[in-house]
Amino acid sequence: MSLHGSRVTVITVSDRCAAGEAQDRSGPILVEALVALGADVRSVLVPDGIVPVREALLAAAAESDAVVTTGGTGISSRDVTPEATAPLIETPLPGIPETIRAADAHVPGAALSRGLAGLTAERVLIVNLPGSASAARTGARVLARVLPHALGQLRGADHPPQEDTP
Incomplete structure (x- = not known):
């Protein structure tokens, strides 16, 4: 499945990257993976904080x-992406972050990720991923399986036939 015709925005949330003190490693991994799936991808970099993250989410959701x-x-005091995201989600999709955390269960910090996923009132899918390069690679693998089907469903596509398994 592909994301041809889909518009996706990747928002990197990092004080250090926004200040030019560190290089964004996770955002480019996600951009590359989403472009490989055929999506039209835009990338944004913002500092941590509820206001900058929520403003970036609102702007991205308006065009994605x-x-x-x-x-x-x-769980650090500056990690507030879930708090910035939660008010925008009308339909929670907890299976996405649960799947991502499960895929990284071998990583001790994965259980500490508080990422959310869900649909806005305008039916835009938002997914929060951790900020490490490793988590971005895991998230990209999960999103490659989930996003094409989810965005297809949001556009009115029927469920593909599936065989019953015992």
Whole structure:
């Protein structure tokens, strides 16, 4: 399945990257993976904080089919991406972050990720991912399986036939 015709925004949330003190490593991984799936991808970099993250989410949701954030999902005092995201989600999709955390279960910090996923009132899919390069690679693999089907469903596509398994 592909994302041809889909508009996706990747938002990297990082004080250090926004200040030029560190290089964004997770955002480019996600951009590359989404472009490989055929999506039209835009990338944004913002500092941690509820206001800058929420403003970036609102702007991205106004022009995207899906928004993927990377960073700010941990437990430090500056990790507030879930808090910035939660008020925008009308339909929670907890299976996406659960699947991502399960895929990285071997990573000790994965259980500390508080990332959310869901649909806005305008039916834009938002997914929060942790900010490490490793988590971005895992998230990209999960999103490659989930996003084409999810965005197809949001456009009115029928469920593909599936065989019953015992």
